[in-house]
Structures are given as structure tokens and as C-alpha cells.
Amino acid sequence: MTTDRDDRQVVKLPTGIETFDVIAKGGLPKNRTTLVSGTAGSGKTVFAVQFLAAGIRAGEAGVLVTFEESSADIRQNMHGFGWDLAQWEQDGKLYIVDASPDPSVETIESGSFDLGALLARVEHAVRRVGATRVAVDSLGAVFSQFTDQSTVRRELFRIAWALKSMDVTAVLTAERTADYGPVARFGVEEFIADNVMILRNVLEGENRRRTIEILKFRGTDHQKGEVPLTIVPAMGIVVIPLSAMQLRQKSSDVRISSGNADLDQMCGGGFFRDSVILISGATGTGKTLNVAQFLKGGADVGDRCLLLAFEESREQLFRNAIGWGIDFERMERDGQLRVVCEYPETEGLEDRLLATQRMIEEFRPNRVALDSLSALERVGTIKAFREFVIGLTSFIKHQEITGLFTSTTPSLMGGTSITEGHISTLTDSIVLLRYVEMFGEMKRGITVLKMRGSVHDKAIREFTIDGQGMHLGPAFRNVTGIMSGMPAYVSPDELEHIWSKFEERMTQRERRSDRRSGMDRRRDDQ
Amino acid sequence: MNAAQMPESDPRFVLRLFVTGKTPRASAAVANLRRICDEDLDGKYELEVIDVLEQPDAAEAARVLATPTLIKMLPPPLRRIIGDLSDREKVLLGLELRARRDTQTGESSGS
Numbered sequence: 001m002t003t004d005r006d007d008r009q010v011v012k013l014p015t016g017i018e019t020f021d022v023i024a025k026g027g028l029p030k031n032r033t034t035l036v037s038g039t040a041g042s043g044k045t046v047f048a049v050q051f052l053a054a055g056i057r058a059g060e061a062g063v064l065v066t067f068e069e070s071s072a073d074i075r076q077n078m079h080g081f082g083w084d085l086a087q088w089e090q091d092g093k094l095y096i097v098d099a100s101p102d103p104s105v106e107t108i109e110s111g112s113f114d115l116g117a118l119l120a121r122v123e124h125a126v127r128r129v130g131a132t133r134v135a136v137d138s139l140g141a142v143f144s145q146f147t148d149q150s151t152v153r154r155e156l157f158r159i160a161w162a163l164k165s166m167d168v169t170a171v172l173t174a175e176r177t178a179d180y181g182p183v184a185r186f187g188v189e190e191f192i193a194d195n196v197m198i199l200r201n202v203l204e205g206e207n208r209r210r211t212i213e214i215l216k217f218r219g220t221d222h223q224k225g226e227v228p229l230t231i232v233p234a235m236g237i238v239v240i241p242l243s244a245m246q247l248r249q250k251s252s253d254v255r256i257s258s259g260n261a262d263l264d265q266m267c268g269g270g271f272f273r274d275s276v277i278l279i280s281g282a283t284g285t286g287k288t289l290n291v292a293q294f295l296k297g298g299a300d301v302g303d304r305c306l307l308l309a310f311e312e313s314r315e316q317l318f319r320n321a322i323g324w325g326i327d328f329e330r331m332e333r334d335g336q337l338r339v340v341c342e343y344p345e346t347e348g349l350e351d352r353l354l355a356t357q358r359m360i361e362e363f364r365p366n367r368v369a370l371d372s373l374s375a376l377e378r379v380g381t382i383k384a385f386r387e388f389v390i391g392l393t394s395f396i397k398h399q400e401i402t403g404l405f406t407s408t409t410p411s412l413m414g415g416t417s418i419t420e421g422h423i424s425t426l427t428d429s430i431v432l433l434r435y436v437e438m439f440g441e442m443k444r445g446i447t448v449l450k451m452r453g454s455v456h457d458k459a460i461r462e463f464t465i466d467g468q469g470m471h472l473g474p475a476f477r478n479v480t481g482i483m484s485g486m487p488a489y490v491s492p493d494e495l496e497h498i499w500s501k502f503e504e505r506m507t508q509r510e511r512r513s514d515r516r517s518g519m520d521r522r523r524d525d526q
Numbered sequence: 527m528n529a530a531q532m533p534e535s536d537p538r539f540v541l542r543l544f545v546t547g548k549t550p551r552a553s554a555a556v557a558n559l560r561r562i563c564d565e566d567l568d569g570k571y572e573l574e575v576i577d578v579l580e581q582p583d584a585a586e587a588a589r590v591l592a593t594p595t596l597i598k599m600l601p602p603p604l605r606r607i608i609g610d611l612s613d614r615e616k617v618l619l620g621l622e623l624r625a626r627r628d629t630q631t632g633e634s635s636g637s
Binding site (some may be wrong): 097098099102104105106107108109110111112113114115116117118119120121123124125145146 | 544545546547551554555558578579582583585586589590591592593594595603604605606607608609610611612613616617619620
């Protein structure tokens with residue numbers, strides 16, 4: 001019977017870093033070596049140790065070979081991630097081979113040598129704890145310990161080869177001098193390993209963006225391209241695999257109330273439960289009011305609601321809500337509401353996404369409102385922002401939560417915000433709030449622009465705000481150009497004429513085709 | 527031997543040589559070292575040859591990576607010489623025998 005590995009299919013070893021396993025499509029190729037290359041501060045050591053830590057927690061012992069930091073330093077540095085290396089060493093689950101340079105002893109080279117002692121130590125350590133995982137951090141540091149570079153090169157190949165015969169899955173880290181350039185500094189590291197991954201830590205518009213890219217998995221599948229990640233205390237590296245999240249979305253036809261009966265009616269009976277609604281409007285048009293109503297509507301039927309507010313202070317929010325007849329304080333006391341007010345700048349978007357996801361998992365709300373996305377947009381790059389929105393939308397949809405996001409348009413009249421351009425395709429419904437200038441008076445208009453999978457009222461209706469909240473009035477029948485910000489008045493006669501033509505056509509069309517949805521009709525008529 | 531009779535400037539050398547198995551490189555290192563010791567240390571040395579394949583714990587404790595590695599345990603300071611010890615001059619430098627000879631010939635070496 002042949003035991004040649006190449007005759008068999010590549011088996012993946014789930015690393016236990018769940019988010020990584022998603023992009024690696026199952027984990028790291030088992031009993032193979034994987035190079036993790038990255039610039040200084042890109043998280044190589046964290047990945048290497050996390051790989052071992054996740055294994056130890058799953059009952060697999062590990063060996064860490066450290067060439068750069070001393071074992072004492074590593075133990076201390078990794079403690080913040082919740083990995084108690086010293087305890088694991090005591091329990092015989094981990095062995096650290098300390099191959100870091102000893103500056104107190106002077107070393108001279110005289111003649112040819114090999115790294116036989118290192119290999120013997122590693123083999124011994126693997127046998128001693130019965131390790132199935134080995135992490136070597138980092139290959140580049142081996143070169144700096146010896147002057148004879150060609151020997152080091154040859155010996156690293158030999159060690160990588162030996163690791164394969166030991167039936168362990170190994171992670172080897174290596175340094176790069178630049179985030180985009182050669183795979184690793186010494187030009188040989190990538191040939192030592194079967195698989196290559198790159199960690200990046202790029203400065204983009206004053207923001208640090210961390211990504212992971214699987215460059216090569218010999219003989220097996222993986223996700224391509226850079227995937228954002230973040231490094232958080234008590235967890236380590238968390239990859240944010242966007243494409244994988246999008247696939248898992250569910251869809252339901254359960255309707256929930258927006259908190260305003262008139263708006264529910266416009267939407268064809270309320271919002272869908274696991275949908276995401278975007279409320280767009282200029283400052284002061286009533287976005288936060290809609291948020292408050294949405295939360296109140298949830299609390300009224302016993303839903304738990306989470307509000308993430310990035311524009312106003314807690315006091316401001318609560319006071320404004322009282323003005324609309326909504327008592328946030330009581331809702332919070334009853335445990336139906338949690339309000340989180342923060343400056344958008346306090347956290348990067350990747351960390352914000354993770355923190356929000358954890359908060360949702362912990363509080364288990366039925367409704368989540370975010371006021372506003374535009375405030376978050378200025379924190380990161382456009383790409384990071386889009387990833388944040390995708391991440392959050394898919395997460396809350398997956399949890400069967402209704403999400404309500406607001407976005408602020410830059411101009412008072414008409415216009416769309418940049419925010420919308422990036423996220424409108426990700427949201428299921430869009431509600432526009434606009435100022436309408438009429439005969440020297442500012443009025444407010446509301447329209448449902450998009451309602452995925454449902455018919456809805458296409459009119460632009462006037463609304464007023466008072467101590468009881470929002471009240472919808474009649475449609476602006478004699479004004480056109482509201483959405484473009486340049487309203488023009490049409491005489492009632494002319495209007496009558498246009499509408500009769502329009503409705504005639506609509507009825508004809510409706511007769512012709514029942515299959516087409518209201519949304520399609522609307523697009524055609526525009 | 528009476529320790530009092532040994533002058534302090536002429537201490538005994540305690541050497542450890544780490545090798546991997548019975549490779550040609552290992553035997554070359556042992557032969558080279560023995561020759562240097564016999565010629566330059568007048569046979570006043572203790573040499574322990576450690577095979578890392580048999581005693582990986584000893585390699586671990588001494589934090590040795592390369593083989594052959596010669597460690598001069600005594601006299602202080604601790605010194606390491608890596609390689610098959612074919613470069614005699616470097617070995618002598620590592621063992622600080624140059625300095626020792628100078629003191630023997632009466633030249634001052636600044637204590």
C-alpha cells in the first residue's frame with residue numbers, strides 16, 4: 001500500500017480560527033507547511049501563536065519555535081489575547097523551542113555547519129508533547145543569526161522537509177520589506193513551504209487597513225484576493241470574510257411595523273422582518289424621528305431594540321425622543337432598548353463591525369437602528385466603509401433582525417449622498433425624506449423609493465412632525481422635481497391631464513402582464 | 527592533582543562539543559578540536575562530545591541551533607564556536623588562546 005501523500009487528496013485541517021477557515025475553505029492543508037509572510041506589525045506572530053492556541057483548545061498539542069522573541073517575551077506578549085502559554089506548557093500541551101539569539105554569548109563561525117541541533121530539538125519537542133501543529137516564527141530571524149547565508153538556506157529546506165515527514169501541520173512566518181513586492185525578504189522562504197499567505201498592514205488615507213491573502217494553496221481550493229481582518233484583544237486575528245457572509249442570507253415575508261401606521265401603509269404593510277431599510281435625508285428632515293418610531297414600534301410589540309447612535313449625545317437623543325412622545329428611558333428600564341452613543345472616530349471600522357456583532361450576539365435584539373452611516377463614512381476609506389456595511393447587513397439579516405440605517409444627504413434640497421451610492425444596492429428598502437419649498441414655506445416630503453419584493457406607494461407625500469411624532473399628509477400632486485431639489489409647480493389642469501394619461505397606460509400594462517412586480521413598473525415609467 | 531599547585535593564569539579548559547550523529551562533519555570537528563587542544567592546551571582540558579540526536583535535552587538546555595557547536599564553559603567568559611573547526615585561527619581566537627599565550631610570555635595584556 002502506498003503512503004505517498006501526493007496520491008491522496010489534500011485534507012484540510014480546521015485551524016480553529018473560524019473566520020480564517022471560511023476563506024481557507026476548511027482550514028490549512030493538513031501535514032503541510034504554510035508560509036505566512038508580512039511586514040513588521042502585520043500580525044505574523046499573532047497568527048502563528050493563534051494557530052497553536054486554537055489547536056490546543058481543540059485538544060491538539062503544539063510546538064512553537066521562536067527565532068526572534070525570547071520565550072519569556074512571547075509568553076508575556078500573547079497573554080493579552082487570552083492565551084496562557086505558560087499554563088499550556090505546564091500541562092504538556094505546548095512546547096516552546098527558544099531559538100532566539102543570546103546576546104550575552106559571543107559566537108564565532110569556523111568552518112561548515114548545519115542546523116542539526118535545531119532540528120533535533122524540534123523533533124524532540126514534537127515527540128515530547130505529541131504535537132500535530134508546529135509554528136516557526138520567523139524564518140528571517142534565522143538568517144540574522146548566522147553569517148553563512150547559503151548554509152541557512154539549505155538548512156531551512158531540510159527542516160521544512162523534516163517537518164513534512166513528522167506528520168505535523170506547520171506555519172512558518174517570514175518578513176517582507178514592503179506590503180506590495182517580493183513575497184519575502186530572502187527570496188527563498190516561499191519555496192520552502194507548500195502554501196503561501198500574505199498578511200498586510202497598509203496605510204490608506206491615514207487609516208491602517210489589515211488584510212490577509214491566500215496566495216497559493218498547493219492542490220486545493222481557497223478564496224482569492226485580500227480579505228480584511230482585525231486584531232482584537234482576547235480574540236486575536238478575526239478575518240472578515242465578506243463573500244462568505246453574503247451567501248448565507250435568508251429572506252422572510254414576515255412584516256413588522258415601522259412604528260408609524262401611515263408609513264407601514266406606504267410600504268405595502270410594513271417592513272420585512274429580516275430586511276435592511278435605509279432612510280435618507282438632509283439634516284433635520286426627520287431621520288432620527290423615523291429611527292425613534294422604529295424602535296418604539298418594536299418595543300410596543302415586545303421586540304428588543306438596539307440603537308447605535310453616532311451623531312447625537314445620549315441626552316440629546318432622549319430629549320428629542322420625548323419631544324415626539326417617545327420615552328427611551330422607560331424602554332431602556334424595561335430592557336427593551338439599549339442605546340449606544342459613541343463618537344465614530346473612537347474605533348476603526350473593522351473593530352466597530354466586530355464590536356457591533358458581539359453586542360448584537362450578546363443583547364439579541366429584534367431590531368437594530370444605526371444613526372447615521374454617514375457619520376461612520378468619514379472614519380475609514382470608501383472600501384472599508386463598504387465592507388463595514390456589507391458585513392453588518394449580512395450579519396443582521398442572518399440573525400433575522402430588522403435593520404434601519406440612516407444616511408445624511410449633503411445638500412438640503414434634493415440630492416443623494418455618497419453613502420447611498422455605496423450601499424443602496426445592499427439595502428432592501430429605501431425611504432427618502434426631502435425638504436420641499438412651496439410658496440415661501442419649507443415642507444417635508446417622504447417617499448418609498450424601493451421596497452424589495454413588495455408593492456409600495458410611489459407618491460411623494462407631505463408629512464408634519466409634532467409631539468406625537470410623524471403624520472403623513474396628502475401627496476404633492478402639483479409639484480414636480482422634488483427629488484432633484486428643484487421643485488416646479490404645475491397647474492392643476494395640466495396635472496390632471498398628465499395623470500389621466502399616466503394611469504391609462506398603467507392600467508393597460510397591468511392587464512398585459514401580471515407577473516411583473518410593482519418595482520419594475522416603476523422603473524419603466526421613469 | 528593539587529589545585530594549589532595550579533597557577534591561576536593556567537586554568538583547565540572545560541569544553542563541550544555538540545554534534546549530530548556520526549557524520550563526516552562531526553568526526554572532522556572532533557579531530558580538529560583534539561588536534562588544537564593537544565597542541566595548544568598541552569592536554570589540560572576536559573572535552574565532552576554530545577550527540578544531539580541522543581541528547582536533545584542537552585541541546586535544548588544549552589540553546590544550541592547549529593552543529594557542530596563548541597562551547598567553552600571554562601574559563602569564563604562563555605564562548606561559542608560554530609562549524610567543523612577547520613579554521614584553526616578562529617578556533618584559537620574563540621578559545622582566547624592568543625591572549626593566554628601573550629601573558630605566558632610575560633607581555634602585559636592589561637590584566
